[in-house]
Amino acid sequence: MKIASWNINSVRARLPNLLDWLNEASPDVLLLQEIKCQDKDFPAEEIGDAGYNIATFGQKSYNGVAILAKSPIEDVLHGLPGDEADEQARYIEATVGRIRVASIYLPNGNPVASDKYPYKLAWMRRLARHARALVMQDEIAVLGGDYNVCPEEIDVYDPKGWTEDALFHPKSRAAFRVILNQGYTEAFRALHPGERNCYTFWDYQGGAWQKDNGLRIDHMLLAPLAADRLLGCDIDRKPRGREKASDHTPIWCEIAD
């Protein structure tokens, strides 16, 4: 089963690019982030015609996540458990075949001196707690999405310039390791140790794409039973180079059924 993740930066603005990529890459599951619309405004007809079932957890203007799958989507969980007061649509989880998948849009957290940063760290602790429960339940769990964390120096084009940023701050990286240390495998780095310039995001500003000033912030985290079945993982840079591109590009992994 090919499972992909893509921060689409508005599903409506990106619909032609999305349909093109579904057609050429043909993932069995696509986890979307930043759909930036309410559920009622999701382009369900066009994506349904492309052969995908849909589960959404949207909100107006900001955030919003979705799961697309060729097979039925079952037992949908809307929102990350652990904070009833959290109104931001950043997490959706469901079962496709034997696999429990989640689409994650982890908070950015900038600026670090604002209340956005403690929100990010609290959200990561909440994610760690829920991710641990999935391991304890022996789920074949694949948690994919925009984690807004660069795990290591080689995941940043200019690590020295980014140490105080919420995406590469030591506390963000430590919180990411807390999740991994519960038994999760970060699929891309597991299969591509030491490979440089493997980014998933390039800012629209300053010619970042042309200069390859990128960040690796989109990840696929695999619970032990999913990691045992990992066959491949890669980043598809092509969509970032197209007209009206998202600032992120898709990452995918292949899990034995």
Added chain:
DNA sequence: ATGCCCGGAACGTCCGGA
């Protein structure tokens, strides 16, 4: 050097993104 770019909401210009 948070401005450069982009989408959404709205219709002037700001918020949020990373």
